[in-house]
Amino acid sequence: MGDKPGWGTDSELELDWGARKARPGPQDAGASPPEEPAPALAGKGPPGDPRYMSLELRLSLEAVLTATTLRMRQFREALEILIGWEGKNKYEVSGEDGRGTVYVGETGEGWMSRLARNFWPFYRARLECMTVGGTLAMAVELPWHLFFARAEVTAWDGRPMGDIVQRLRLFGRRFDIVSSTGAVLATVEGPFWRPWTFRILQRGEEVAVIRKKWSGLLQETFSDADNFSLEFQPSCTDGRLRQLVLASALLVDLTYFDSRKNRSLFGAGADIVD
Template sequence: MATVQMRPLLQDSHNYEIVTMQPGVHSQQQWMSVPRAPASCPPGLEYLAMIDQLLCQQKVSLAEVFIGWESNNKYVVLNSVGQQIFYAFEDTDACSRMCCGNQREFTIHIVNNFNQEVMKIYRPFKCFAGCCWCATLDSCAHETFVEAPVGVPIGSVRQLSSGCTFDYAIKDAVGETQLIIDGPCMMCRCCADVEFPIFTKDKRTRVGCVTKQYSGLLKEMYSDADNFGITFPLDLDVKIKATLMGAMFLIDFMAFENSDKKGCLSLL
């Protein structure tokens, strides 16, 4: 496969480069070739039209492992045969990460293999959000909003009111619910994969799943870097597939971004 020359495209408000190449991706990483774009597909999401599952691997931060310093999350997104299709990185300030923990407002930029931003996922900060009992109120329900291309809303994810589970509505660009994630009771997880089944909006038919994959005892103890998988119908609208990625990141922050993991040195 021909090597793609990376070019820095994204810059932040301080005018220094955020991305010059996908960090943590070595030269032998295989990239999925760009498929033909179907009609009405947002530019850059052609990859999603050709797959029915994807894998998301969060990169381990050594600063978090050894000293407990919370850094911006970084993820490699792969297809089922291990070819890279996206690279995703969080963009938040240090104060928010250290003071607000997993409740923090965040923006996740998603770039393709040519280092072009094709999608943005945003979660606003809400002081009283997170309680599954009170999620019927706007001020108490976590949400993420998905844009592709940047500036064009294509969907959103909203936390639903429930007893002790993590449930979410997957909505289209006009706010109509298309799918429901019926999450498990998080107290039931123990050294195993954790599944968040995806159902039709009437909850009668299971059509996919968001799965947090068990990473092994040491990684689970000392790092909050997680691996996820998402399965969905091949013919599902690519915009809804992209919105399911927004749900995956929201689940990661709400359920698995553990601020109590302070690093190895804290145990000495």
């Protein structure tokens, strides 16, 4: 009889289990492969419409789009607190559970940006709202202004979503939330006798409220770091308007409660002439 074929030792026998595919069972026969999340549809629909966002972005903004209350907390750098040298504006936006959902940061790195932020009178600030995963959700640009403050808001795909424009009012404070087509979507009104409260009205009905919260004696005395709450009525279900309310809260803070600087030619008083 012939010799048996030599199979070699066990160490010479290599089995590539990773390359083997599992055989489909009876329950898998004819099953369709799992569907992948729908990609973001940039440039489709109204700017900022959540229906055209990616699934990851919609889930990250769930609190902004659906929560009854949001908390917005401002941060200050140590150098800024000690000597008044202005750093970048930074905020954390969290839901009712206290978990951060959006982080807002002012762009511009290096000493040149820091010098421009402190000394250039025509400085144009840009605040980017980022998700926890690092996805851009919205951007707010604050141009220099002569009398009335203004914020230009762009959606996640770079399209203009609207503007928040300060208006003249003899008693109290007012902003208009304007769409990219020029239509007034809502107004932000701050009663004269309630300086820390700003009501968002749509067709005369209150849909949300921005409130500045007491941050403690030491923080209120020695720092400009502010805390805000954004409270939404159940009727406020428009995802685009809710994003613009968040942008309005940023503009309210930098217009009325940021004593470090002012982008108006005539100083802080020009911002509260109304």
